[in-house]
Amino acid sequence: MGGWVRNGTGRKRGSWGTTVLVVIVLAFWALWPRGADVGPGTPREGRRAGPPTELVATVAAEEPVAEEPQVLPFLPEEEVAALAVEDVRVEPAPLSASTEAISAAEALQVALEEFGLPKGMDAWKAAEPGTTLTLCRFTDLDMGRELSDGTVDLAHEDELVWLVTIPDVEFPIHPPPDKAHLYPHHYLADMVVVVDASTGRFIMAMSVDPQ
């Protein structure tokens, strides 16, 4: 490929082949059907929390799809309760809490970017099938500073959070040297990413045995 170089007279000497290739690449890039089958608002097995309305509208404008019911980013109460693990207490947030929370899309973006999703990439398209988002009141009975009387000043008590639950995640195992051969590199569990719904700050992620 000739590329763009100066030919000694100050004028750029370009290769038509290069130009055509660049145009083809850009066109290819733009038209490549990136995750069209998993985009927001499309039927997707396991996805229970929907994208914000404006994203649905955008997709609908591009390609007419069967009308989707508006899905609020809340789970039924019994499913929220199932998220509770040892020393973590979660309760469904009231519907009114959504006005003081970042959107589900923003929460998912924070969660996936924390785990390496490239900046600017659409988290709705990148999310695994079965990923759910739940707006909850969250209390972690472990986290915090111990006071002189032995009680713990909880760091996260009744906080409004988004719980991003990703099923079947491989977690690394870091065993001690003398027991390493007893363990594989990974174990499989659901991952719950906790995102502060008020500030959009990543709090933590934890492995949770599938219910």
Place this chain on the structure above:
Amino acid sequence: MKHLPGAIMGRCFWAPRHPPWSDGVGRAQFRRVLPLVAVCLLALNQTPTARAAGNSCDTPGNFFAGTWSAGGSARYGVKAVIEPDRANLCGETSASSAWVMLTGSRYGDGWAQIGYTHEGANACSYCRGGFHNFSQWTRCAGCTLNTEYYAEPSDGQNVDEYRVVYSKRNDVLRMVLNGEIKERTDFDPLAVWSTPLVSDLFGETWHQESDVPGTASDRVRFGQVGKMRWDETWVADDDLWIREPDVWRYHAGWVNRPTRFETWTHPI
């Protein structure tokens, strides 16, 4: 997780049946796939990579450099401040970490640990090149594992302090980051594990071709190393000894035994 670059990269494995230079038809095919190749290269360029992905990851396993108290006396806590280092990975399936741990002295006992980990994009489903503080504990070999990830380790003047301590009030092990309890076991290790508990302070990799934290010119310091006695006071741990690193390129050495040692990889 599949995200866009990964999905596109998956298509990169497709190849024409004949070499593109073999005949005219092949050449035409080659021209047709050129844009695809270009797209693949673009996608590769956008994929997050380790600081330097050098050799291929040919030798998987768990490889360590550091110190422990195997065969030592009783202890009920371990602590250290550890300088953060996003060590070189041989590829995106590998990982490099540094941590402190208490474990039972019996073969099948579990552990409780806290530290930091740098994981390649494909080291696990959601590692994606992340760099996080983390805790992990399990009761026994074959028991449920529990992992939590926290924010990226602190760098600069205030590096993070990691502790695993036994709580007499709750009969559990707590994993503590900078004085804040992050996690605890759901069992009493003194009732379940064989004692004395063992302190482990290690840099670890998943492949011999990856690096443990630290380089010859910028070693990773494990400082303020200590153990907790039953009366909950912290003292220097004279039982610690450097375990022979598992890989010839890995090193661990005392700077001021037994409260400060370093790990590094050389040559990197």
